[in-house]
Each structure stands twice: as C-alpha cells, then as structure tokens.
C-alpha cells in the first residue's frame with residue numbers, strides 16, 4: 001500500500017469520528033509490515049479527559065489484533081483542517097512504545113503532508129530502559 005493509499009484510508013476512518021465536543025474530526029491508520037491496516041478515529045466523552053485520539057485508537061486496534069510493535073511500518077493521521085495534525089504528547093509516548101523508532105508517521109491536512117519518524121516525534125522518550 002502506498003503512502004497516498006494509507007492517507008486515503010485514514011480519511012475514510014475520520015468519517016467515524018465521534019467528536020460532538022471539539023467538532024475536530026481525526027482519522028488514523030496503521031500499516032503493518034504484512035500489508036494489513038488498522039484504522040481508528042477520535043472518540044470523545046462528556047468527561048473530557050476520557051477522549052481518545054485517532055492515533056491511539058488505531059495503534060491499539062493493531063496491537064489488540066496481534067500485530068507486534070516491530071512489525072508496524074507506518075501510521076497516517078489526518079484532519080480536515082489545512083494544517084496537518086500534530087500528534088499530542090500522549091500519542092507520541094504510545095507511538096514510541098508501540099512502533100519502531102524508524103517507523104514513518106504521515107500527517108496530512110488539506111494543505112499538505114508532513115512526514116517524520118517516531119523517534120524524531122519524541123526525542124528522549126521514557127521507555128522500559130528507564131525502569132531498570
């Protein structure tokens with residue numbers, strides 16, 4: 001699957017966003033190395049702190065389906081705004097745990113696409129080594 005196809009799949013996932021509070025719809029899709037994709041959208045709650053971002057919902061779907069972190073190739077996240085969505089700190093931390101450092105993150109808005117790898121999104125991430 002090409003980068004463009006992964007972004008298109010993320011826009012389809014965005015249609016399932018549940019965002020009655022922010023009205024900011026986000027979609028995300030994870031591409032596994034075997035070619036499977038796992039998608040998510042943001043899901044909000046009247047108790048705002050319980051909102052979950054599209055990126056985490058997509059990543060958790062992949063992991064819960066049995067995909068291991070080393071087998072994830074890329075993640076695309078999209079919004080309807082011009083500016084590509086910047087993953088929040090919580091999602092960067094989850095990406096650093098559940099994706100390889102060199103995995104590609106594609107961020108797309110109507111104005112264009114930005115690409116970064118996971119390690120660059122969260123330099124100096126807290127990880128299992130910090131707990132030894």
Ligand SMILES: O=c1ccn([C@H]2C[C@H](O)[C@@H](CO)O2)c(=O)[nH]1
Nearest residue numbers: 022026042053054085086087088
């Ligand atoms: O990268 C992002 C940024 C925000 N959101 C969601 C969380 C919340 O539902 C809404 C506003 O922050 O957008 C995401 O899903 N991904």
Ligand SMILES: [Zn+2]
Nearest residue numbers: 053087088091
């Ligand atoms: Zn987030």
